[in-house]
Amino acid sequence: MQGNGLENTGRAPAVLTARRAGLVGCTHCGKVHARGRERCARCGARLESRDERSLQRVWAWWFAGLVVYVPANLYPMLVTTMLGSTSQSTIMGGVIDLMHHGSYGVATIVFVASICIPVGKFLAIAYLALSIRHRVSMSAHGRQVLFEAVEFIGRWSMIDVFVVAILSSLVQLDFAASIHPGIAAVSFALSVAFTMLSAQSFDPRLIWDASEEDAA
Incomplete structure (x- = not known):
């Protein structure tokens, strides 16, 4: 019995995407329309099958x-x-001081939120952006999960800034004791905001387009 074309070529069947089906979804409200419509019937937003300028904004916010992340680590966070x-x-x-005082749990939280997560976000966003134009070993589904994880954990990097803000507002005892935010607090907050904007600028639909091109 003769097999079909997929068996002869040994390729997996192509995934039926909205683009292949002639559909386009609104990125604001999620309503799906037939291709050719310019505005969403529900919210009036402009409909685009793909945002071709997405990667330019991603790299601009990423850089x-x-x-601003460099001075955030070199200059003082607390005065x-x-x-x-x-x-x-x-x-x-601050992490080292917390460890010297025996606060290993708090030191771990600050280290993960202020060092590991920001660096991981930079690497993950750069990897996703580069994977659109270059072949990668991770599947399209895996890259989609990575993108959603980056979007979700991005806001938790602000823990250090929140701690500085709380301490600065509570500890103001004139000559006895006072705490003020350093210049690094502003730089760190800007870095978190810029990386969040970078992740939000990424059009995840490009991931599946790149996967289809690799399969072809």
Whole structure:
């Protein structure tokens, strides 16, 4: 018995995407329309099958976030004044101080939220953007999961900024003790915001297009 074309070529059947089916979904409200319509019937947003300028915005926000992330680690995050003596702490310096005081759990949280997650986001976003134009070993589904994970955990990088804001508002005892945010707090907040904008600028539909091109 003669097999079909897929058996002869040894290729997996192509995934039926909305683009192949002649459909386009609204990125604002999710309503699906037939291709050819310019505006969404529900929310009035402009309909685009693919955002071809997506990668340009991704890289622009990515580089902006990387530029401000460097001073966020080099300059002090906290400026503490106690009985006239002033000390400054960087992010890594604060982690080391917490470990010296036995607060290993808090030190781990700060290290993961302020060092591991931001660096991981930079690497993940760059990997996703590069995978659109180059062959990668990860499947399209795996890249989609990675994209959703980056979008979800991005906001949790602000934990360090929240801690600085809370301490600065609570510890204001004039000469006895006071805590003020350092210049690194602003840089770190900007870095988190820029990387979140970079992830949100990414059009995940491009992932599946790249997968189809590799399969072809």
